[in-house]
Amino acid sequence: MSKIDKRQAVLDAALSLFVANGFHATSTASIAKQAQVATGTLFHHFPTKDKILAALFLSIKTKFADDIHQQNFDGDNLKQDAQNLWQRAIDWALDHPLQQQFFVNFSMSADIPAQTRKVAMHDTLGFIVQLLTQGQQQGLIHDYPIDLMLENCHGQYLAAIRFFTDHPHKGDDPRYRQVSFELFWQAIATA
Amino acid sequence: MSKIDKRQAVLDAALSLFVANGFHATSTASIAKQAQVATGTLFHHFPTKDKILAALFLSIKTKFADDIHQQNFDGDNLKQDAQNLWQRAIDWALDHPLQQQFFVNFSMSADIPAQTRKVAMHDTLGFIVQLLTQGQQQGLIHDYPIDLMLENCHGQYLAAIRFFTDHPHKGDDPRYRQVSFELFWQAIATA
Amino acid sequence: MSKIDKRQAVLDAALSLFVANGFHATSTASIAKQAQVATGTLFHHFPTKDKILAALFLSIKTKFADDIHQQNFDGDNLKQDAQNLWQRAIDWALDHPLQQQFFVNFSMSADIPAQTRKVAMHDTLGFIVQLLTQGQQQGLIHDYPIDLMLENCHGQYLAAIRFFTDHPHKGDDPRYRQVSFELFWQAIATA
């Protein structure tokens, strides 16, 4: 197993254990064990337990943004763009249950430094800002303060995947998914 | 100091310390010290550290619901009712900074048993369900599934107070507060 | 419930809890609870937890000696006397399972002061010494040092009731009971 492999193995193990038991209830020893790595090795790759969590947070947020953002938008139909975006985000969450749960549990966790959260927010959710700004210019989205709207969008997204986490079978129901988007869109749309 | 007083002193101390340092970074010894109570006394009132958090959560949620709900509604103007409710909720959060921060930090915390969260949600936020249902009957609110809407409302409220926590002076700005309500209302309203 | 009643209730509760969980694993609070008495009351009757154990030990040893010793001996047939004594002792243990278990667990416990043990031994087992001495004078029992024989008798008795504790149904089998006496008697008898 190469160096990169072991580092990744640690992150993978940490993800499942953090989600299953929480950050503080997960010992570095248990992470190392599940990663099939010695404790010492774990601390070769991450100077601190906190850094594992931060690295995990950033890597998942980045992966999420990449996967969601990779497809082009049709600038002519903003609502359709927004809907595609929303559905892809929901799909991603449903396709990545551990990561979804990680979002739900740790997006607002005090265990992740505010700075890290802020960086991740702006780096990975920047395209949402673009979408909101563009919509405002086209008169399709309310001319509300961007920062407040961004927080609101984030909150609605978390609420949606939290809901689908608590009611797994409803995640397959197109109606629920459509409704979750409608709530989101109506909140910010002018018409 | 009476029995009730000491119990309450523990809860008060726990509130400020949990908010300031987080649940796991707060030791039971520090809670007892700040409450001016012996460690043994703390465990005389609460069998477990976890139970302190749960009791705190329930007591704050109950207090919140009582304070918000105490005023009568004008059944004839649902939007106005909703707005009054929303503004009172925001006011309450701004008037109770510790409790507000507690909500932001712990509403979704894995440290609070899902069961406790569910009980608090249904017992104390039942009147929101009533408002949504009434609105649906009057055709003012979309006929979406109640459970999904409730989760969405909760998410938007948390986002709002999170925003006002991060930008304290904007909490005094009526425009921001109005916008936060408009986002909420538009999400669920039919017109 | 009178004063005596409460004192006895504490002793009764202590007996069952000490036997079930051991001395250190039994809290004074649990004793008070099972005795339906307040903790404070418990400490009105016994200055210390240790004293409860000591009082219990003495009271059981005394009861045992009284019950065993109450019947007269037929001085003409020492072996028969010894057998009667042994059977009554075994019967007593089988009829008083809690007390039996208490003997097995605490007769040699370091939690009971050596002094208390010694006093109980000599006060309550004095008639065994009489029996041994008498037997020696009649030439029926080996002329071995009394103290060593007494220790040996005690050890055999404990072994016997330990055995019947571990194999409850064998306590009803006359053959096993007879054998346990034969072992005891042959050890000390001359013929």
Place this chain on the structure above:
Amino acid sequence: MSKIDKRQAVLDAALSLFVANGFHATSTASIAKQAQVATGTLFHHFPTKDKILAALFLSIKTKFADDIHQQNFDGDNLKQDAQNLWQRAIDWALDHPLQQQFFVNFSMSADIPAQTRKVAMHDTLGFIVQLLTQGQQQGLIHDYPIDLMLENCHGQYLAAIRFFTDHPHKGDDPRYRQVSFELFWQAIATA
């Protein structure tokens, strides 16, 4: 100091402290201190304080059985074999005062799981069963149930070393030692 050394140092420290103060009156901290080891190290080798006691019990019982059993028997003279065995057992106890005291105090302790006691009994004292069985086949030992005789032998042995513990100088007196064997042998022998 190697890994094995530290583990053994913990066991050695535990032995002397348990014997001196009893199990519950001995803190893990004091064991670690006397073993010149960190608390964490203690728990690195033993998951629990209880397991230290159990490990100690097994290791001493095993050592005892090995030391006693190492010499060959003269199958032609069973009583002589038994006597040799008994004397070696008494010698062993007198030569290992801490272990002797440990036997006296903990052989019947409720702090050692019944299962552990049973395992130790059968695994390490199996050769006693052999001796008893062989004696029965030769008609030298009563045809009593083996399990009851084994318990009786154990009880007599404990009584003997208890006696020699309480009266140290009598342990050097051949007469007392001879008597202790005679009691044991007569109990089980046919003639």
Place this chain on the structure above:
DNA sequence: TATGAATGAGACTTCATTCAT
């Protein structure tokens, strides 16, 4: 005499991190 809330020392155990191999 009876009560039970209050006490605080001390017990066991965990765990992030280090470092010699």
Place this chain on the structure above:
DNA sequence: CATGAATGAAGTCTCATTCAT
């Protein structure tokens, strides 16, 4: 770079005992 035994500070919780009511 990898290992895992060792560390010891710190945490949660227990419990015999006291004392004001």
